[in-house]
Amino acid sequence: MDPQLLRSTFAVVERRAEQAVTFFYSHLFWHNPGVRDLFPEDLRPQRDRLFAALTHVVTRLDDPGLADYLGRLGRDHRKFLAAPALYPAVGASLLTAFARTAGTAWTPAAEKAWTEAYTLVADLMMRGAQEAEQAGEPAWWDADVVRHLRYGDDLAVLTLRPRQPYMYSAGQYASVSSLRVPRIWRTYSLANAPRPDGTVDLHVSRIRGGRMSTALVDEVRPGETLRLSAAGGATVHRTPAGAPRTYIAAGTGWAPVRALLEELAVDPGETEARLFLVARAREYLYGQAELDAFAQRIPGLGVTCIASAPRHPRDQATERLLQALPASLHWADHDVYLAGPPGFLTETVPVLEALGTAPARIFHDRLPAIGRSHTRPQGAAEWLLSPPELQWHDPEARAPGEP
Numbered sequence: 579m580d581p582q583l584l585r586s587t588f589a590v591v592e593r594r595a596e597q598a599v600t601f602f603y604s605h606l607f608w609h610n611p612g613v614r615d616l617f618p619e620d621l622r623p624q625r626d627r628l629f630a631a632l633t634h635v636v637t638r639l640d641d642p643g644l645a646d647y648l649g650r651l652g653r654d655h656r657k658f659l660a661a662p663a664l665y666p667a668v669g670a671s672l673l674t675a676f677a678r679t680a681g682t683a684w685t686p687a688a689e690k691a692w693t694e695a696y697t698l699v700a701d702l703m704m705r706g707a708q709e710a711e712q713a714g715e716p717a718w719w720d721a722d723v724v725r726h727l728r729y730g731d732d733l734a735v736l737t738l739r740p741r742q743p744y745m746y747s748a749g750q751y752a753s754v755s756s757l758r759v760p761r762i763w764r765t766y767s768l769a770n771a772p773r774p775d776g777t778v779d780l781h782v783s784r785i786r787g788g789r790m791s792t793a794l795v796d797e798v799r800p801g802e803t804l805r806l807s808a809a810g811g812a813t814v815h816r817t818p819a820g821a822p823r824t825y826i827a828a829g830t831g832w833a834p835v836r837a838l839l840e841e842l843a844v845d846p847g848e849t850e851a852r853l854f855l856v857a858r859a860r861e862y863l864y865g866q867a868e869l870d871a872f873a874q875r876i877p878g879l880g881v882t883c884i885a886s887a888p889r890h891p892r893d894q895a896t897e898r899l900l901q902a903l904p905a906s907l908h909w910a911d912h913d914v915y916l917a918g919p920p921g922f923l924t925e926t927v928p929v930l931e932a933l934g935t936a937p938a939r940i941f942h943d944r945l946p947a948i949g950r951s952h953t954r955p956q957g958a959a960e961w962l963l964s965p966p967e968l969q970w971h972d973p974e975a976r977a978p979g980e981p
């Protein structure tokens with residue numbers, strides 16, 4: 579396998595990505611009747627994901643973590659009903675699409691390199707899936723909705739009871755699917771530390787035009803069954819017991835922070851902990867109701883709630899937070915746990931670094947370049963200048979208990 583050759587052919591294909599992706603799906607669905615049913619009705623986000631995943635692989639061929647990443651991806655793809663027979667079918671369509679798109683760059687040597695690369699990727703993914711199956715891990719967990727609470731127009735807290743034991747750590751997330759929105763999975767943080775009764779909470783903010791969040795906020799009722807993927811994400815506690823830490827949560831970013839606090843509350847000792855809770859308006863500070871209870875259970879907890887002023891844009895709360903942070907001291911001694919919208923994280927991280935927090939001590943879910951944009955940049959330079967819209971879910975971060 580020749581990494582240089584793979585990258586140079588991929589660079590040509592990437593410039594004609596729309597054409598390549600359209601050809602790929604047409605070829606796949608034409609030659610494999612029934613496969614179309616495995617994909618969501620709206621293929622556009624899927625198309626971007628395919629290229630994001632391929633870019634991830636092609637740019638990390640020398641990365642020793644790639645095999646683990648692909649193993650986890652294969653394990654995770656079981657929820658999409660990706661049977662082993664699908665892998666060669668996808669490979670055949672992908673290589674044909676590349677051959678059609680790469681023009682003169684598609685030499686016999688390039689074809690050989692891509693065939694070898696795809697075989698390796700598929701083998702590692704299938705092995706991950708097989709290992710999960712042998713370990714008795716379900717492809718997804720059926721979970722019954724036992725409670726559905728509304729906060730304002732756009733927010734709901736759902737309590738689910740998985741029918742089989744569901745393992746996760748405080749701070750992790752899961753993909754969620756509902757038969758109301760077939761074949762679509764969306765990622766939500768698990769909003770509580772594991773409970774003796776096994777139930778898990780999800781905090782869902784309705785996104786305008788978002789079919790899944792609308793279904794979860796407006797339509798889903800107790801008694802209904804949702805599907806949960808295996809938990810993932812490495813935003814779990816990494817701070818030694820008793821050492822100082824700061825939590826910063828914006829909007830439903832409260833969910834993972836709430837879970838981390840609940841875990842800390844079991845044995846807080848004298849731990850110094852700071853919590854900044856940020857929301858678009860006072861009435862959206864829905865976590866506030868629980869703060870007294872947390873403050874009682876964690877004596878060293880200091881809490882600051884920040885919201886935008888009435889009739890001001892939601893991002894004013896971020897400006898207020900960034901102005902408030904320097905009033906707290908000793909940033910170099912704190913681990914910082916952050917959760918919230920991608921734009922919020924992008925603005926907050928540099929300020930924390932400027933205040934003295936080491937980048938390695940700032941923990942948040944990673945933001946891969948999984949675009950929703952339909953006007954695709956034409957090359958690496960344009961890609962950097964105009965990156966696609968970010969989503970916070972990162973399958974690479976799916977490493978429960980990762981140090």
Ligand SMILES: NC(=O)C1=CN([C@@H]2O[C@H](COP(=O)(O)OP(=O)(O)OC[C@H]3O[C@@H](n4cnc5c(N)ncnc54)[C@H](O)[C@@H]3O)[C@@H](O)[C@H]2O)C=CC1
Pocket residue numbers: 751767783784828829830831832833834856857858859862886892893894895896897916917918919920921922923925942943970
């Ligand atoms: N684990 C995590 O990191 C989690 C992330 N989220 C993300 O949070 C978002 C949901 O947000 P909502 O609850 O509706 O919050 P929201 O849209 O009400 O925003 C909450 C606050 O975040 C700040 N903010 C939002 N967009 C910003 C931007 N572009 N630049 C600077 N600051 C910004 C503002 O201060 C705003 O008041 C989704 O994007 C979701 O993916 C949600 C839960 C967990």
